[in-house]
Amino acid sequence: MPEPAWPAAPDGLCALPATLEVEVAILGAGIHGAALARELTLRGISCALVDKGEVGGGTSQWSSQLLHGGIRYMLTGDIRQMREGLVERATWARLAPHRCRWEAFWMPHRYWAEGLAHRVGIGLYDHWGAERPGWPEALKRGHVLDQVFAADPRSTGGPFRGATAYADLMTWDRGLTKDLAASSEAALLEFHSPESFEIAEEGLRSARLRDRRDGTLRQLRARRWVFALGPWTDGALARWFGDTRKRLRLSSGIHLWFDPVPGCERPWAIRRPKGRILFVIPRDGMLQVGTTEREVADGWVPIVPAEREELFEALVSNLPAIPWRRLPVRAEELGVRPLVAADGATSHLSREAILEKHARFGNLTLVLGGKLTTARALMDQLATDLTGFRCQASRTEPLRLWDGHLPQIR
Ligand SMILES: Cc1cc2nc3c(=O)[nH]c(=O)nc-3n(C[C@H](O)[C@H](O)[C@H](O)COP(=O)(O)OP(=O)(O)OC[C@H]3O[C@@H](n4cnc5c(N)ncnc54)[C@H](O)[C@@H]3O)c2cc1C
Structure with a gap:
């Protein structure tokens, strides 16, 4: 499967070393990847956040920008999902009042x-x-x-x-995603494209990443891996590992x-x-x-x-x-x-998310589906699964602003 075209990377240099080692490597810095980086930081776990583009540069900047229960679920009868969204809506209003109206x-x-x-x-x-x-x-x-x-x-x-x-x-979806990343201590590898993986008995061991700005190669080692690649997940798994199962x-x-x-x-x-x-x-x-x-x-x-x-x-x-x-x-x-993935029209598919353990790589979890609204709760659950620690601060610790400015006008 050919590599999809990607917006050009800007000029700039990355100060990170040629080799990095962390506990959890997160590929994909949309709302899910960024929220997971914050969850791991709150639990004192080291992580790296890798994206081929910039943080919040994928689907998480093209949504309807609502943190909502989803009034349409009242029509489709998906009440459980709606109530979960309403609880999370209140959590966002407390964590990020500067990104909410x-x-x-x-x-x-x-x-x-x-x-x-x-x-x-x-x-x-x-x-x-x-x-x-x-x-x-x-x-x-x-x-x-x-x-x-x-x-x-x-x-x-x-x-x-x-x-x-x-x-x-x-x-403001892109700003919210960037705030989540800024609220973590993750090693941030924007504009880095994974080129190949080293595979060991226990699963993935390391990835070779190319900095799209200046061509520098970096090696990222981790004990656990999470792919939060949004709509690019199936394509990436097919290209990297020949895994052609359609999940989305x-x-x-x-x-x-x-x-x-x-x-x-x-x-x-x-x-x-x-x-x-x-x-x-x-x-x-x-x-x-x-x-x-x-x-x-x-x-x-x-x-x-x-x-x-x-x-x-x-x-x-x-x-x-x-x-x-x-x-x-x-x-x-x-x-x-x-x-x-499911049968039927996409308009009737649930917006629910799934955390899938990869069948071949025991230390890889895939984040599939989901919404802005429920991303924090889902990543709270994933971080708890990965580390064994629950973290009350996930619901209470206010987000930092990524740029020190008030919400952007778009
Ligand atoms: C039109 C529309 C309206 C929506 N409205 C709402 C709404 O109002 N409220 C709501 O809660 N949700 C809404 N959603 C859903 C929500 O926007 C998405 O579910 C959410 O943004 C997905 O986030 P993500 O982190 O999973 O994916 P993404 O934000 O797409 O993040 C994936 C990241 O992976 C990176 N990536 C991809 N391939 C690679 C690779 N090979 N190597 C490295 N990095 C890679 C991408 O650059 C991207 O940054 C809407 C979605 C759409 C499309």
Whole structure:
């Protein structure tokens, strides 16, 4: 299997020595790899965090940027996963208040009975998610007053008669991932590409890494290995070890960014067919719209016109008062969800994650699937499995800022 194309590495040098030895080597510095590095540091275990690109440069910078229970699970009936997400949402709000912002999302309804169903579902969602550290009292939940709803340009001329507001937490995904890495003492090997592995009886022993910036070779030895390679996992295992078992299904999702539309103050979450949600979210001085689902073959794929068109059609039919097709698209981005392989459409696959012990290498664990929201909890569990230590501080120790600055505007 050929090596996928990767964004060019910047100029720069790495000060790390030619040979490194750690207890745990983590390949992949997305939200899972970075969260695991923090967990191991909290337990006093040495680790290295290796990525072919930069920390948070993969799927973890192209999400919808919500730390949420997932209101759509209310529709698909995946209540256990939703409640786990709601607990984790509160944990993030405590650990990283600087990367979190509470919002009152409006879910609009087309007719009275739908409004009633939304109120019941949202009532439960907000009841199970009652722990909301730092919730601003000025944000109103529940029934949106008719005159407030009418003042939003999205309510004009469309199918909606009113809305119910629920609470959720917005984040800055790339910044959050970088903060997690900065909250660890991991040896950080960004822009390092694993080229080959030394294999011993007990499993993997070392990896030869090439620094993509200046071509320097480094050897990384470790007792235990974790691959958290997101949607690139299957491809990497096939290339490195000839392991061609398909563990993941990949599903792309896009976001479009428009200039802000006056009067669109609150984020909207509009129910669409097949349990999908159309988000229209004012953030960082722009309007973010997403997202879609398309099964794809690789972690790097371009946006196809049909994906863009799907979003425009959903916008025009649901929110016709805004001239979407005449508004310039200021930015567009595509992320690829790593979904745990199963039959059926990717839109119906669970966003759950699996920790898989590799059958051939006893000291290698694979992180498959998952979400931003549950990454800390999952990596807490993995670090406990790897070290035998539980760590209460995982839920309480605030994250450090990676750059000393406040959240980035995107
Ligand atoms: C459109 C979309 C919307 C989403 N919205 C949400 C949301 O609102 N809330 C939520 O909780 N979740 C959301 N998700 C899910 C979430 O973004 C992902 O599940 C999560 O970011 C995956 O993180 P990861 O660490 O597993 O993978 P990644 O972030 O992809 O990290 C994998 C890392 O591995 C590195 N890598 C790959 N190959 C190699 C190699 N050969 N050598 C070295 N390094 C390598 C990559 O550079 C990358 O940095 C969304 C996902 C998508 C696509």
